Amino acid sequence: MLGSKALVSACEMPAGVSIRAPVPAAMRSASRSGLRACPGLRQRPSTVYPGGAACGAAAKDVEAHTPGTNGVPKHDQAAKLSTAAVHGGERVGRPRVADSLTTPIVQTSTYWFRNTAELIDYNEGRFDSFEYGRYGNPTSKAVEAKIKALEGAEDCLVSASGMNAVTSMLLSLVPPGGHIVTTSDCYWRTRQFMQNFLPKMNIGVSVIKPNDMESLKQALDTYNVSLFFSESPTNPYLRCVDIPAIAKMCHAKGAHVCIDSTFATPINQQAIALGADLVLHSATKYIAGHNDVLSGVLAGKTELVEKVREFHHIMGGVVDPHAAYLVLRGAKTLQLRVERHNESAMEIAQRLEKHPKIDRVWYPGLPSHPDYAIAKSQMTGFGGVVSFEVRGGLNECISFIDNVKLPYIAPSLGGVESLIEMPAVQSYWGFGPAKRAEIGIKENLIRFSIGIEDVEDIWDDLVQALEYVP
Ligand SMILES: Cc1ncc(COP(=O)(O)O)c(C=O)c1O
Numbered sequence: 001m002l003g004s005k006a007l008v009s010a011c012e013m014p015a016g017v018s019i020r021a022p023v024p025a026a027m028r029s030a031s032r033s034g035l036r037a038c039p040g041l042r043q044r045p046s047t048v049y050p051g052g053a054a055c056g057a058a059a060k061d062v063e064a065h066t067p068g069t070n071g072v073p074k075h076d077q078a079a080k081l082s083t084a085a086v087h088g089g090e091r092v093g094r095p096r097v098a099d100s101l102t103t104p105i106v107q108t109s110t111y112w113f114r115n116t117a118e119l120i121d122y123n124e125g126r127f128d129s130f131e132y133g134r135y136g137n138p139t140s141k142a143v144e145a146k147i148k149a150l151e152g153a154e155d156c157l158v159s160a161s162g163m164n165a166v167t168s169m170l171l172s173l174v175p176p177g178g179h180i181v182t183t184s185d186c187y188w189r190t191r192q193f194m195q196n197f198l199p200k201m202n203i204g205v206s207v208i209k210p211n212d213m214e215s216l217k218q219a220l221d222t223y224n225v226s227l228f229f230s231e232s233p234t235n236p237y238l239r240c241v242d243i244p245a246i247a248k249m250c251h252a253k254g255a256h257v258c259i260d261s262t263f264a265t266p267i268n269q270q271a272i273a274l275g276a277d278l279v280l281h282s283a284t285k286y287i288a289g290h291n292d293v294l295s296g297v298l299a300g301k302t303e304l305v306e307k308v309r310e311f312h313h314i315m316g317g318v319v320d321p322h323a324a325y326l327v328l329r330g331a332k333t334l335q336l337r338v339e340r341h342n343e344s345a346m347e348i349a350q351r352l353e354k355h356p357k358i359d360r361v362w363y364p365g366l367p368s369h370p371d372y373a374i375a376k377s378q379m380t381g382f383g384g385v386v387s388f389e390v391r392g393g394l395n396e397c398i399s400f401i402d403n404v405k406l407p408y409i410a411p412s413l414g415g416v417e418s419l420i421e422m423p424a425v426q427s428y429w430g431f432g433p434a435k436r437a438e439i440g441i442k443e444n445l446i447r448f449s450i451g452i453e454d455v456e457d458i459w460d461d462l463v464q465a466l467e468y469v470p
Pocket residue numbers: 161162163164166187231235260262263281282283284285294295296412
């Protein structure tokens with residue numbers, strides 16, 4: 001059983017360190033973001049844009065996105081999300097270049113203006129174009145429009161990695177001296193940032209167990225909380241937080257809610273419809289889906305995304321146009337892939353639970369998972385990651401993992417290839433056994449990201465590798 005007390009104490013972070021660094025002022029006005037698209041804007045004649053189509057497209061995409069009650073998409077909604085995955089941001093609303101069906105990779109660092117009048121028109125929002133690569137790019141803008149369509153979001157910002165999205169979001173939305181509430185199980189680099197860097201800015205962090213509503217209430221009553229931030233499901237124990245309940249409590253106290261929905265994807269969980277103000281993804285994972293590119297996306301309320309965008313323009317963590325193209329290309333098959341990941345993971349999780357060499361399986365689609373009821377109420381599928389504990393300790397677990405033949409031993413998740421790792425060795429090795437125990441990372445834990453290979457091939461491989469466990 002996961003030592004939740006240990007997890008919490010390990011993540012407690014000091015607050016009260018004073019900060020001198022000012023919050024960077026936005027250097028670019030919203031009108032320079034290069035991300036607006038409004039009817040009636042003048043377009044450069046040499047670029048064929050469907051006049052005013054961008055706004056229409058965005059509206060159409062979002063219209064297609066009508067989740068059922070409680071934010072959980074209805075069954076026929078999967079088809080709509082599939083359409084949004086293919087066409088969102090691409091069918092209309094982007095430049096048409098050389099009649100290319102696919103969105104072109106616009107490989108440029110800067111954009112030119114015919115004359116000063118055109119530049120002034122651009123500055124004042126009468127001419128729709130881009131100015132400089134750090135402020136926007138047509139290929140990355142198409143990614144943003146696609147994610148908006150998939151998440152039913154007002155706005156979206158794409159960046160160079162999931163961590164860039166996390167750090168930019170936290171640094172721009174939480175003021176120096178502010179306070180955030182987060183949950184104990186999370187991606188270790190996010191935890192490291194919150195633990196080691198936010199306190200330098202006098203930002204306090206309360207770490208609560210997932211769904212410990214009493215501690216959430218206490219933190220909201222005690223501090224001026226700007227933001228609640230949690231993964232759902234979490235990495236690596238797939239804990240799920242009750243998004244509607246948390247949003248209700250946080251909103252009553254004026255705190256925003258951001259959910260890292262990387263493990264869920266917009267196909268399995270509609271975080272914004274469930275009540276979150278912002279949803280974040282490491283697009284490196286399921287959204288791009290092919291283990292070949294890094295990217296991150298943040299989507300949600302315009303006023304919040306715009307603040308992050310201004311900061312992002314200064315920090316410069318932009319996604320390269322080639323990478324943006326790979327995200328677009330991968331995202332088109334998101335719904336199909338996720339359906340397969342969901343099916344295979346559920347099957348493997350159920351079988352593992354019955355295997356004598358397995359001590360425990362962590363999968364939110366299993367009734368044995370502590371957050372099964374929450375997951376069922378807010379997700380339509382439970383994703384492709386299954387974590388499990390091999391009978392024995394570190395050495396027994398190594399005997400297993402060193403004998404798998406189909407999955408790669410590698411970090412990351414969410415791609416078409418199955419990836420397998422021991423968190424104790426892959427990400428937490430440098431912590432040492434005592435610290436790992438303190439933060440709840442078990443020595444015999446496996447995190448398995450199930451790919452889209454044949455499920456029987458995956459199972460047969462796991463079974464033969466488990467034979468090596470003494
Ligand atoms: C839940 C979660 N969020 C964010 C990140 C960071 O994403 P990236 O590796 O794209 O920077 C990861 C990486 O594994 C993750 O698992």
